[in-house]
Amino acid sequence: MQRYKKTVLLLASLILASATFAVSAPATETPNATQIVAASDRARGGGLNGVQWTIDITGQDSGGPIDRRTYVVRASGDDSLAEATYPPREAGSRLLQNGRSMWFGKATLTKPVSISTRQKMVGPASNGDIASTNYAKDYDATMLRIEQVNGEDAYVLNLLAKNKFVTYDRIVYYVSVSRLVPLKAEFYTVSGKIFKTAVFEMNNRLDIDGKAQPFVSKMSIQDTIEKSNYSLLQYSEVRTQQFGADTFNLGSLNRP
Template sequence: MQIFKKTAFLVASLVLASAAYATDSPANTTSTSTLDATQIVAASDRARGGGLNGVQWTIDITGQDSGGPIDKRSYLVRASGEDSLAEATYPPREAGSRLLQNGRSMWFGKATLTKPVSISTRQKMVGPASNGDIASTNYAKDYDATLLRTEQVDGEDAYVLNLVAKSKFVTYDRIVYYVSVSRLVPLKADFYTVSGKIFKTASFEMANRLDIDGRAQPFVSKMSIQDTIEKSNYSLLQYSEVATKKFGADMFNLGSLNRP
């Protein structure tokens, strides 16, 4: 009987010690996801057109800048891989002008120009929205990503990632990006200058869906961009008519940019 009691006591002690270790172990306070930071960003890119082989959507931009309310602008955007082409459809005076992004290079073209004009993805377009904001997103290739932590965004668990630009030719120098743990879609973003100052923020909604090889792919339906310095300065980008589509070989060809 005495031996039984000692054995029972020893077993109980080991159980309690194991429980205490499990509670204090760092493994219980760190994400156990099998995805690394770059894979998380690559998955979130797909919700904004990046890395998909053939997708198009309509984007309507409204908002306000320092001059007052912004006139609506609309574009038909086509994207495949690292390339995207945004063609203006409204207002009528802008219809037919195009923005072509090949990797990290961006060009402006229209039928009345003799040759395409090289432009910056950082150039202001409408309110605080930049040229690069309306193109497909390829953050996984354009930025070095580090997973900082997880936290909640509007009640949803999110990966918090630090993205540092690999080149001066990308839209932002640094981004703190919040990506849903369960859905792998972007929830919000903080954009920083090279000096480390936050100058605008964005939030995302994902009400659109694509069918990719028989699987549902969430796709952005709304992006709200807020200037953090001039609080009245904001842009609202709304995405509709999202669909997969195959494009001809010349769709993203620079030589075709100024075609009628």
């Protein structure tokens, strides 16, 4: 009888210990769709307080190679400023994005000109493609599934535009499960037709508060309707940077 009581007490202790461990053990939770998109935005300059990079854009259409363009991009929060450095005839012209509004300016203009983020720049690349990305604020995100992209597990997310001022109406976005960086994207019209795709490489790094932040090194954009039409965006000289208070001020856009 005594042995039986000891056995019962031992089993009770083991059950109690197991239950205590289950309660105290940290749970690993899958981030929700908005959190995943916000994390992936940082790999493209979105949500970072002060970062600068150089972007070199080349491409081709049905007529052959397209003129190269180069910009120095400065971004902080929801704002970004892209200043052209090449070709020489475009040097000094600027694209300013304040939230969802985009403006074109240069010293020879009397006032900034409002432009669309959807306007094509080089090949299928649009004005909005060279600015910092804030998909988490501009789109409603929902999780579709998890699938592999080039052997890597990826969250597949459906992004629907919150308004008509953003670059794309709908995006199916593939984000690495382990790295939370974008792997590829499919861009759709309002009618539901895919009209271009993008593939990303993440070989740049930033140091953000002592932590390594992956950053885009290459974005390849392919027109799915006109197969000969594509753009290649290459990112270099990526670094954190503090900017003056008037850097993203519309009133300063046309300054010399």
